[in-house]
Amino acid sequence: MTNNNIISFEHVKIACKSCTLNSLCLPMGLDQGDVEKLDAIVRRGRPAHRGDHLFREGEGFRSLYVVKTGSVKTYIPSEDGGEQVLGFHLPGELIGLDAIDEERHHCSAKVLETSAICEVPFKRLEELSLTLPSLQHQMYRLLSKEISHETDMLALLGSRNAEERLASFLVSISDRLLRRGFSATDFYLSMSRNEIGSYLGLAVETVSRLFTRFHDEGRLKVERKHVELIDLDGLRTIVENSDHFVNKRKRAT
Amino acid sequence: MTNNNIISFEHVKIACKSCTLNSLCLPMGLDQGDVEKLDAIVRRGRPAHRGDHLFREGEGFRSLYVVKTGSVKTYIPSEDGGEQVLGFHLPGELIGLDAIDEERHHCSAKVLETSAICEVPFKRLEELSLTLPSLQHQMYRLLSKEISHETDMLALLGSRNAEERLASFLVSISDRLLRRGFSATDFYLSMSRNEIGSYLGLAVETVSRLFTRFHDEGRLKVERKHVELIDLDGLRTIVENSDHFVNKRKRAT
DNA sequence: CAATTTCGTTGACACAGATCAACATCGCAA
DNA sequence: TTGCGATGTTGATCTGTGTCAACGAAATTG
Numbered sequence: 001m002t003n004n005n006i007i008s009f010e011h012v013k014i015a016c017k018s019c020t021l022n023s024l025c026l027p028m029g030l031d032q033g034d035v036e037k038l039d040a041i042v043r044r045g046r047p048a049h050r051g052d053h054l055f056r057e058g059e060g061f062r063s064l065y066v067v068k069t070g071s072v073k074t075y076i077p078s079e080d081g082g083e084q085v086l087g088f089h090l091p092g093e094l095i096g097l098d099a100i101d102e103e104r105h106h107c108s109a110k111v112l113e114t115s116a117i118c119e120v121p122f123k124r125l126e127e128l129s130l131t132l133p134s135l136q137h138q139m140y141r142l143l144s145k146e147i148s149h150e151t152d153m154l155a156l157l158g159s160r161n162a163e164e165r166l167a168s169f170l171v172s173i174s175d176r177l178l179r180r181g182f183s184a185t186d187f188y189l190s191m192s193r194n195e196i197g198s199y200l201g202l203a204v205e206t207v208s209r210l211f212t213r214f215h216d217e218g219r220l221k222v223e224r225k226h227v228e229l230i231d232l233d234g235l236r237t238i239v240e241n242s243d244h245f246v247n248k249r250k251r252a253t
Numbered sequence: 254m255t256n257n258n259i260i261s262f263e264h265v266k267i268a269c270k271s272c273t274l275n276s277l278c279l280p281m282g283l284d285q286g287d288v289e290k291l292d293a294i295v296r297r298g299r300p301a302h303r304g305d306h307l308f309r310e311g312e313g314f315r316s317l318y319v320v321k322t323g324s325v326k327t328y329i330p331s332e333d334g335g336e337q338v339l340g341f342h343l344p345g346e347l348i349g350l351d352a353i354d355e356e357r358h359h360c361s362a363k364v365l366e367t368s369a370i371c372e373v374p375f376k377r378l379e380e381l382s383l384t385l386p387s388l389q390h391q392m393y394r395l396l397s398k399e400i401s402h403e404t405d406m407l408a409l410l411g412s413r414n415a416e417e418r419l420a421s422f423l424v425s426i427s428d429r430l431l432r433r434g435f436s437a438t439d440f441y442l443s444m445s446r447n448e449i450g451s452y453l454g455l456a457v458e459t460v461s462r463l464f465t466r467f468h469d470e471g472r473l474k475v476e477r478k479h480v481e482l483i484d485l486d487g488l489r490t491i492v493e494n495s496d497h498f499v500n501k502r503k504r505a506t
Numbered sequence: 507c508a509a510t511t512t513c514g515t516t517g518a519c520a521c522a523g524a525t526c527a528a529c530a531t532c533g534c535a536a
Numbered sequence: 537t538t539g540c541g542a543t544g545t546t547g548a549t550c551t552g553t554g555t556c557a558a559c560g561a562a563a564t565t566g
Contacts, residue, residue: 076408084408098404100397106404126390133383140379143396144353150403151351151359155329155337157410158454162523193544201411203524208545224532224544415553446514456554461515477514477562 015039024092024179025066026120026142029134037128038135043119044068054095054109054117061099063119067091070115071190074107075198085198088112088191090176097146112190157201165200166210167238170220174229185229268292277345277432278319279373279395282387290381291388296372297321307348307362307370314352316372320344323368324443327360328451338451341365341444343429350399365443410454418453419463420491423473427482438482 016027017035027035043063048054054065057077065072072089086107089095099105100122111117129136156168178184189196197207211222219235221228229235269280270288280288296316301307307318310330318325325342339360342348352358353375364370382389409421431437442449450460464475472488474481482488 084412086404086407097397098400101394101401106401126393130383130386130389136383136389137379140392140396141354143393143400144350146400147351147396147403148354148359150400150407151339154339154403154406154410157407158451159337192542198411204544205525205546206523209523212545445512457514458516458555459553462553465515 021092026138028138034132041121041124048111048115048117050111050113052111055105056108057105059105061103061105063121065095066118067093068116068118071112072109073112073191073195074109076107085195091180094142097143162202162206162210164238167235169200171235171239174232185232187227189225189227274345279391281391287385294374294377301364301368301370303364303366305364308358309361310358312358314356314358316374318348319371320346321369321371324365325362326365326444326448327362329360338448344433347395350396415455415459415463417491420488422453424488424492438485440480442478442480
């Protein structure tokens with residue numbers, strides 16, 4: 001307890017076993033002793049800052065990363081500086097799973113705000129998961145969950161209009177923040193309108209107009225990054241009632 | 254060798270170790286003895302027919318499925334008979350990976366043409382993968398590959414126009430058929446225009462018009478399900494040269 | 507085999523959302 | 537403090553693709 005910086009820095013380096021995220025993250029389902037074995041291979045670095053990269057497209061794959069605090073985006077850059085945003089990652093979420101197959105990163109990961117990140121060397125995680133059945137199981141679950149989540153996004157991009165996309169985005173952020181112990185209705189978005197638009201397959205202007213529309217309809221209050229959801233149920237209704245998939249049939253086949 | 258039906262039926266029941274797909278499928282990287290252990294848990298059923306379901310949305314998860322011959326689509330049904338197609342699955346591809354996490358299927362899987370399907374009970378596969386490091390590794394790789402593939406689809410749906418989407422679809426089918434030893438330029442599509450449209454986030458009419466346009470431009474010959482790619486390189490160019498991601502920046506940040 | 511349904515194609519038209527443009531505001535640097 | 541690029545908002549306009557409609561051909565049914 002020499003000074004505040006050191007105290008807060010130590011706080012960031014908290015071990016898995018006392019991390020509040022351990023029910024969302026890799027340690028889920030592991031008993032005390034096993035968590036310690038996992039702890040032994042996890043690297044906890046200095047806080048990362050806005051704009052830092054965890055990895056870039058094309059780099060060799062060595063580690064998975066877990067957001068402990070803050071947020072990260074993954075995206076595919078194009079030569080001319082454009083980019084396609086693939087996802088936003090909140091505390092407890094694993095990043096880099098798509099690189100296991102070819103041992104090469106297919107996208108870049110950039111920190112959106114000051115964040116604490118855990119690095120998990122994959123080779124060692126893989127070895128450990130051979131000896132810890134519940135860790136292997138959790139790995140399968142986390143990989144599967146990622147597939148599920150992307151599947152949901154495919155359905156979103158394949159068959160929903162702009163309003164439904166933004167509503168779905170807000171509800172998703174809200175749900176994920178709530179699970180992590182934050183407010184479900186009052187939060188700061190760490191990503192720009194541009195990034196939201198890219199993620200949702202919409203132009204920036206459309207995103208901006210929709211925020212304004214939702215505001216005018218009394219569904220939320222928004223002032224730049226700060227969002228306060230007033231009618232979360234209404235937003236959920238927009239998401240759920242949108243059953244107008246493109247290809248309807250007279251009868252099920 | 255009593256009659257032809259029995260011969261061909263036995264042919265379908267070929268073991269993993271002599272299956273031509275084993276370099277794409279679960280056995281990849283396993284040595285002879287390990288493949289036999291895997292063989293012991295794989296179930297090979299009667300041929301499945303067009304319209305058969307491997308599983309339906311909401312059902313409990315027990316097994317993964319692998320296409321041995323033929324093709325399968327996965328999709329999310331909606332009450333009114335509409336559907337969002339999530340993917341088309343060719344020989345060697347695993348189906349059902351999204352269900353591991355919650356032990357429940359989030360989508361339905363329907364056979365598109367007479368197909369041979371291997372069923373792999375997941376519990377037993379998981380147990381086996383604890384004792385066979387290369388099988389565990391292959392599982393991680395296959396799950397990761399699925400994530401990569403869906404990531405590519407997200408980028409496609411998020412930032413490409415109709416022409417690029419159909420070109421990308423045709424190139425993808427072509428590549429995958431080639432890897433499996435089929436012609437890369439001459440094939441039958443087992444899915445309808447409707448299903449292609451749903452998969453690509455386009456209306457049926459748009460898909461139809463694009464086939465006609467590609468035909469008129471001399472890129473391919475098409476007659477209903479039968480497609481002959483004449484200018485595969487041209488189609489690849491359409492896919493690769495489309496760097497007009499929605500959100501461009503003056504400089505990278 | 508005719509009857510019926512499904513599927514694919516084509517044309518006319520409409521509209522959601524992209525694009526272009528102008529401007530306000532923010533945040534950072536000097 | 538001023539300047540300036542990045543970001544966000546709003547309005548006007550354009551356009552790619554969806555929607556609606558009609559029709560022929562193929563597949564399915566009885």
